[in-house]
C-alpha cells in the first residue's frame with residue numbers, strides 16, 4: 001500500500017468512528033441525594049478534583065464529542081459513578097465514600113491522566129491535606145488493618 005492509500009484509510013476510519021453512538025449522550029442524570037459535606041471547602045475541592053467522574057454534575061469538555069476520546073471519557077464516568085457517586089448518596093448500594101480519603105492520600109485519585117487537561121484538579125499539598133481530612137469527616141474512614 002502506498003502512503004496515499006494509507007492516509008485515506010486513516011482519515012476514513014477517523015470519520016467513520018464518529019458515527020458510533022457510544023459516548024455521545026452527555027445528559028447528566030438528576031442529582032437525587034447528596035452527602036452531608038463537613039464544610040463547603042471540602043465540597044469545593046471535591047467539585048474541582050473528583051465530581052466529573054463521581055457525581056451527576058459532570059462537565060463535558062469540547063473534546064468529549066470526539067471519538068475515540070469520547071469513549072474513554074464515557075467509560076471513566078460510568079465506572080467512576082458505579083464505585084462512588086455523591087449524587088446518589090444513600091441510594092446507590094455500592095458507594096465507597098469510606099475509601100475516598102485513602103485514594104487521595106495514596107495518590108490514586110484523581111487519576112494521573114486526568115490532570116494535564118484539568119488544572120483545577122491539581123491540588124496543592126495544603127489542598128490535598130484539607131481534602132483528605134474533609135473526606136474523612138464527611139464519609140468516615142475504612143479502619144486500617146492493625147486497628148481492626
Ligand code: HEC
Nearest residue numbers: 049050053076079080083084096099100103109110111114
Ligand atoms: C477521570 C475520572 C475520575 C476522577 C477525576 C476521579 N476518579 Fe475516582 N474513580 C474513577 C474510576 C474510573 C474508578 C473505578 C476504577 C478504579 O478504582 O480505578 C474510581 C474509583 C474511585 C473510588 C473507589 C475505589 C474502590 O476501592 O473501588 C473512590 C473512593 C474514588 N474513586 C475517589 C475519588 C476521589 C476522592 C477523587 C477526587 C480527588 C476521584 N476519585 C477522582 C475515576 C475518577
